[in-house]
Amino acid sequence: MGEILDFIIAKSNYWSYVVLMMIGLYAMISRQNYVRKIIGMSIFQTAVILFYVSTAVKEKAVIPIIAHGHGEEANAAIEASQYINPLPHVLMLTAIVVGVATLGVALSLAIRVYQKYGTLEENEINDMIREQ
Amino acid sequence: MSQHYPALIIVVPLLAALAAAAAGWINKRYCFPIAVASLAASFVSSVFLLGRVIRVKEVIYEMAGWTAPIGIVYRVDALNGLVIVVVTAVALVNLIYSKSAIEEDFPDKMGTYYALYILFATGLAGMVVTGDAFNLYVLMEIASLTGYSLMGLRRDRATVSALNYLIVGTIGATFYLLGVGYIYIATGTLNMAEIASFMSQMSDSGSIRMAFVICLAGLFIKMAFFPLHGWLPNAYTYTPTASIGLIAPLTTKVTVYIMIRMALSVFTPEFSFKTIELSGAIVWLAIIGIVAGSCMALAQKNFKKMFTYIIVAEVGYMVGGFWLGNRAGISGSVLHIANDALMTLALFMAAGIFARKIKGEEISDMQGLFRKMPWTMAAFVLGGLSIIGVPPTCGFFSKWYLISGGIEAGNYYFVGALLFSSLINAVLFFRIFEVAYFEPFSESHGHDHSHGHEAVAVEEAPLGMLIPFYVVAISLVILGIFSGDLITKIIYFAIPAGIV
């Protein structure tokens, strides 16, 4: 089991999410401008969403909508391997909502900051706070 | 009715948040009663729930009747039964205390403020009772987002702190989400109990190890565990009075609870303490965190900032105590969640009352407060003594268990760090007491020191603030005296039997 999982982790989709995540993290930590930080934050969150969604994929599987799911056929056994896993998608719907809400709060706070200090550069704001 | 307690704790305030927001449009006077009533209902439910848990050990509630693993379950045992009572109690008491502060700080946004306040409490309560790892993430974000808003709602310096906090907090929460993703890959479920049941076969899985480390890292950021604590002091120092009494005591404590829950009920003790060999390193970080937090607290002139560094040190207590991995240490850690929530609340309540009477937030501004507000100071002294760890206040008893845990584990560095921190705390608080006790209250600065005993008119805080403050201060002593019962009747059952 462990070997298989290690193998999965080594796959490319995981690497791409890691790279995206690091880009986001780098932007959040190193940028002085709050808008850039917030952009970095969004990339960071999106990377995780990508990761989740990519875990749902199965080879030769289709979207999980059961064709002719009415009448007698509805009771037929479902072969799980034929459908991609719907749960990560559903979870990510929630995560997207959370992400949007976070973005909204972040932007509205940024507007407040801009109104008060007239800038969104972190070091300039810090200088202003220190002078007070 | 009684079987719905776990749901009531969440649902009542959730609906009340909407009602409070609506009431803000109609008539602002309705907001406060709605908020108090909903949180009181939540508190009462949680007390009854705890009573039930003491009898039956575990209460499982299936949301909307969907059974696990398809539905989301709320699962309450001795561990979160205790924490939920603390969370709802702190939220309720602080709300009553903050009535006038909210009216002053947010006159035109009362509906919004109360709605956010209740939602925050709901989010935390939900985090505590949920038995589903993903649901936990959602609730964590509800609590966090409302928390950022509660901090930044006033147009002042706090907005910058709130924005910084938001960015760091999102990193923490996203890490947690990522960790849950790894767990899901490996086990195919998000139900905590079910994950735990797979754990014995999974313990050498790389993705589980990865999940453990990432989850823990995310939680450490959220709880401001050294060295990831940088965001906390700035975020908390400038937060409005009403919000800080809610956020400061609860956020870090609930996150510590989540860590304990993940380690004990998701990853299982066997894995957390033995398979993955991280506990030694975490305890070391905790030791450094305790010492560093205490030293930084000592360097502060602003008393609110000083309190925030004390929180950093206290997080070290709880995390370190837990990862000692023995019964005494974990008991101390869990007990300290309850105690520290109340102690921190007492401190910030006092700070809120001081802010009404003195202009600055420096320790040197506190001159003569013993004369000016003797009752407030008396309760503040109790809070300070509890932080120092003087018996019979509750701070002493959790320290007692933490230190016993350190001795049992043979980790004398941890014991030393706790004692060092107690000594520093004694210095911190007696420094404040000295200024407030020896130096005369002065509107005009620096008049004669020869006989500063001239009568200063006592100007106490309004009773609406003082009574809740006293409730908290006295509960510090009561909790201390009954900590034996807490340990033997509740916390004992919160710890898996395998841990000695």
Add this chain to the structure above:
Amino acid sequence: MEPLFSIGPILAVLTPVAAVPVLISSKNENVREGWTFLAAGALFLMVVSMLPSILEGARLEFVIATLTPSLAIKLTVDALGMLFALVASFLWIVTSAYSIGYMRTLKEHSQTRYYSFFALSLFATIGVAFSGNFFTMYLFYELLSLATYPLVTHHQDKEARSSGRKYLFYILGSSIAFLIPAMLITYAYTGTLDFGSQGFMAGHGIPPKLLLLLLGMFIFGFAKCGIMPFHSWLPAAMVAPTPVSALLHAVAVVKVGVFCVIRVITGVFGTDFLSSLQYNSYLAYLAAFTILAASLIALSQDNLKRRLAFSTIGQLSYIILGAALLTRYSLTASMLHIAMHAFGKITLFFCAGAIFAASGIKNISRMVGIGKRMPWTMGAFLVGSLSVIGLPPAGGLISKWFLVLGTLESDQIFFLFVLLASSLLNAAYFLPIVYRAFFCSEEESQFENKVDEVPAWCLGPIMVTATASLILFFYPQPFLRLARQAVQTILGG
């Protein structure tokens, strides 16, 4: 023998606390001081009411709260605790009277706070006396440190502030740094903290080096016992108003320190175990050093209260020395000295306060001829001095006599010489004060030859304690009996 359940101990302990709300809320100072008296009297009666059953050999017990099955907050009254509680509660009555005279004469501020914290201090003191286990004792010990802080710093000026800081640094600092870890390590090894008649340390396989370390941590942790090098808080604490110095720093606080040390030696380590380890001799030598050093320093002090403070440090080490020698006589002497020294030293402090209240003089060099102005006060001072030096006809002789017997019993002649030297030093720093007060030429005298005593509220208590010191010489019961009984339960026979 099994302890008897009784609510007596808890009632006694709570009496002083019960008075606090009344003290705070009373508008009139006469009412307030009336309540102080009432509380003091009630406490004393309550303690005395338990005396008969204690003398019959019973132990009374009351469990306040159970923390774990093996750890409780528990009050137990035994002979030793009874002895200490009797002394403290009786002297509280006397001190209350003295406080009224002193505080009113000097028109001190914040008297309500003063009386309230005084009551709280007594609460903690009686709590220590009646503690049934080490944990409870620690709890009340810490409470006492905090309750006395506002009393020590009563004047709220610069000097009080720095002294208060020193006081807390030594008392609170040592207890956090030494006592808590020592208590927890002990608990981790033994699983109990209940005092036993032969301790509870033996037979748990604690390494000898750790035992020595623990003993050191216990002794230095109880810094209130004034053993060197943790003594310098005591002279600093003399900035307090004199009644505070009198009751707290000659009786309650410092005696709580030595009381705890005796408990550690007898109830925690156990005499047999300690003597088999031979560690008691280290303690004895340390105490002997403190006795001599403190006496020498006392000689050089001109401020009367500071001289008394160093004298107290020396006398406290008598008690520790007696306990450390571990013989029947020396233990009896040690316990008895708690009472004898208390009566003698409180008289001396009262006198110092009376002199200050009447004339504003603090320094010995300016007290020449004061005996002509305040003959009664200085007469009482003589009695107090005799008691502390150990001369007849004052009670101090009895305990010193037993201590001398104890040194002989233990074949440690060195300590006999220490005692003799110290007694000489005591005489050298006390008797000249009295001598110069009465016998001096007209030119030397700094006072007019006219009797001008302090008010009766001050003088009365001085007379009471001085007389008591004299009575104790002829009739040392019930303290001697209690001390003997306590030693009997420890050593058997």
